[in-house]
Amino acid sequence: MDEKPVYLGILGLGTVGSGAVKILQQSSADITQRTGRRLEIKKVLVRNPDKPRPVTLPKGVITTNPAEVLEDPEIDIIVEVMGGISPAKEHILQAIRSGKHVVTANKELIAKEGRELLTSATNAGVNLYFEGSVAGGIPIVKSLKECLAANMIRTVMGIINGTTNYILTAMTENGADFAQVLQEAQRMGYAETDPTNDVDGRDAAYKLAILASIAFGTRVRVDQIYTEGIRGITAEDIRYAGELGYVIKLLAAGKEHPGRGIEVRVQPAFVPRLHPLAAVGGVFNAVFVQGDAVGDMMFYGRGAGDLPTGSAVVADIMDIAKNLGGKVNPACSCYTDKPVIPLEETRSKYYVRTAVLDKPGVLAQIAGAFGEAGVSLSSVIQKGHGMQPVTLVFVTHEVKEGDLRRAIEKIRFLPVVDAVHNVIRVEEGR
């Protein structure tokens, strides 16, 4: 064993930072055995040194001065767990320029600036690992990069936001409405006071940008991802989904259509009850992958939390420590440019929930409008006969989203139609 420890400099001591420190401290002996090197936390950058923390560090380790961490020549690995774009990006670039390896769990930064950071790392001959940035403790980044490297990935589809999955699961189990469950989730700490980032799908879009970039060997920008949150999902939609044999999940989906391009979107979707993703409940995450050789795979686990995400960060640190002085992995896997297919050109089944007048000939009129736009129907449910309006729920066969949109625009303005309440993609999981 090499006697000199591997020195770590940690930027940030929030949830993930504290989790990583806890693991490094508590499992120190095992980590040393497994890496063949002792890992020592030399400096930790915080904004407020007086804030009470769940971990205790030796005197002199905590600092508020970035230079004390970034310019310490002894530090081998910088661990960025502060979040946000600036100054995290500048700090990482400085670390890379000084020849330090970097581990980060910063999804927004990798999603938005990953290419620049990874290229800098490759040029400087250092590793930049980011397993903790997607799906917490689930080793999906390494699995896509290395374990499934012999595959052409066709589909990567995940439940990668715990807050929205908690909300949708509770809505499904209790028949409750979105607003009510969100409040409860906030009270329990599963949703933030400002839930926008989670509830509107942005957090999932960051992670999908990372996953799809790796899976398809291209670069997917966040602004290329169609992103829709779960605010529009009602208890009624969930009930109809159940009747039809589905559950509603916020799915982050990437698919490659060889020769045409890729499809990337975050949106609520119907998932068949027997699909492995359907059983992923509460705050759990899962990523479903289809490879040309391996077929269907799924990775399931905790997508957030101090220790789960901390364990991904520490695994990255251990990988680098074991390999210090060895070869550096090519960091960026953006080999080719693949166009993103516009949402209107993607194909799917759809669920459409309408409120219509209960009188003879209404179904014929609506079915006719679907038919004119080239949309054929696979099932219709009518509820509330004798009330005005009644609910009519349609499930279409697979159609082009653009054709569906055109049909909906016509139907919306039929005199017999009171409202088109919701249109949700039906994802058969292929």
Next chain:
Amino acid sequence: MDEKPVYLGILGLGTVGSGAVKILQQSSADITQRTGRRLEIKKVLVRNPDKPRPVTLPKGVITTNPAEVLEDPEIDIIVEVMGGISPAKEHILQAIRSGKHVVTANKELIAKEGRELLTSATNAGVNLYFEGSVAGGIPIVKSLKECLAANMIRTVMGIINGTTNYILTAMTENGADFAQVLQEAQRMGYAETDPTNDVDGRDAAYKLAILASIAFGTRVRVDQIYTEGIRGITAEDIRYAGELGYVIKLLAAGKEHPGRGIEVRVQPAFVPRLHPLAAVGGVFNAVFVQGDAVGDMMFYGRGAGDLPTGSAVVADIMDIAKNLGGKVNPACSCYTDKPVIPLEETRSKYYVRTAVLDKPGVLAQIAGAFGEAGVSLSSVIQKGHGMQPVTLVFVTHEVKEGDLRRAIEKIRFLPVVDAVHNVIRVEEGR
């Protein structure tokens, strides 16, 4: 890019060998891009060169002479996919001695001789990878070794034999009996003509020996694993499991009880219907892992087949090719000796199905016998009132297996008891 290709020598061209060759041929351009090196199959050892194969290789590649592969100084990586202990072991040892890296998918060999082979590899400074030896395309070996390296693993529990899972799934779906479903599985190619290895749990035991050795950082020998197959499971047991909220799976389970030792066993078990493993149907495999930091995780995918297992083999080859000339990973993770806890000392709930005389006082007698052995009951189902004998099904609270066995021995000889038909562990998944 390095212009010289990485040369491969492949031992065996059966299912897995052909799968690996197919992938290397069909995805050649992408593999080159991702590894930064071209991979070239230089020699393939077969027993019968005239046998028709699903892959075509250039003239001169196929040979029946091991020396042509093992003694070729240009070959960098030997890929052993012939199976069995001998001569696979001797070939691998010779390759290691010549400084060649090795990839194998041979579960029996790694389970039985892994320590010797891995130690030789470490001493010779070469890598020996074996992802394909467990659970086909599921990257569980690397996940345990690297991705979850920051965790103390407490539980590793898998459905890692596709044949038995296919049989149990079919029995559950159709209410059919074991013998009938086995025949059908043989007809469809999901079970071999001699199904012993699968049906009696031996195949799963090989894989569990490998998984538990890695997960717990010790060496688990196959003969230390309590192994019981699925021949004793009847349609009736499956029906009662369903009534009680469970499904029956052949579980390969390893658990560490810190300070006491580990528990390793392959046996049919009741799994709660809401546990992630319960939904794993047909020939699919899954491995459920609990780590102290990461919590519950599950890996799901195809556990066998030419392309799924081939994809794991090729990923190992790519890992080695990318890192040729770099640092070698410490291969054996058997850091400490951990005792195996005797089955009698392990604790669980149990399902007990009996046939008894239908007369007053019988339940009291049997419950009394359980009680005397210190076994308390959580539920009782009686079926077939008015017939002789009737079925009485018991589920116990958590007890020591030894206490349960003692209770069963007493009950078996009560005059009112016709037979104790089955005793099955109830695995709550913790």
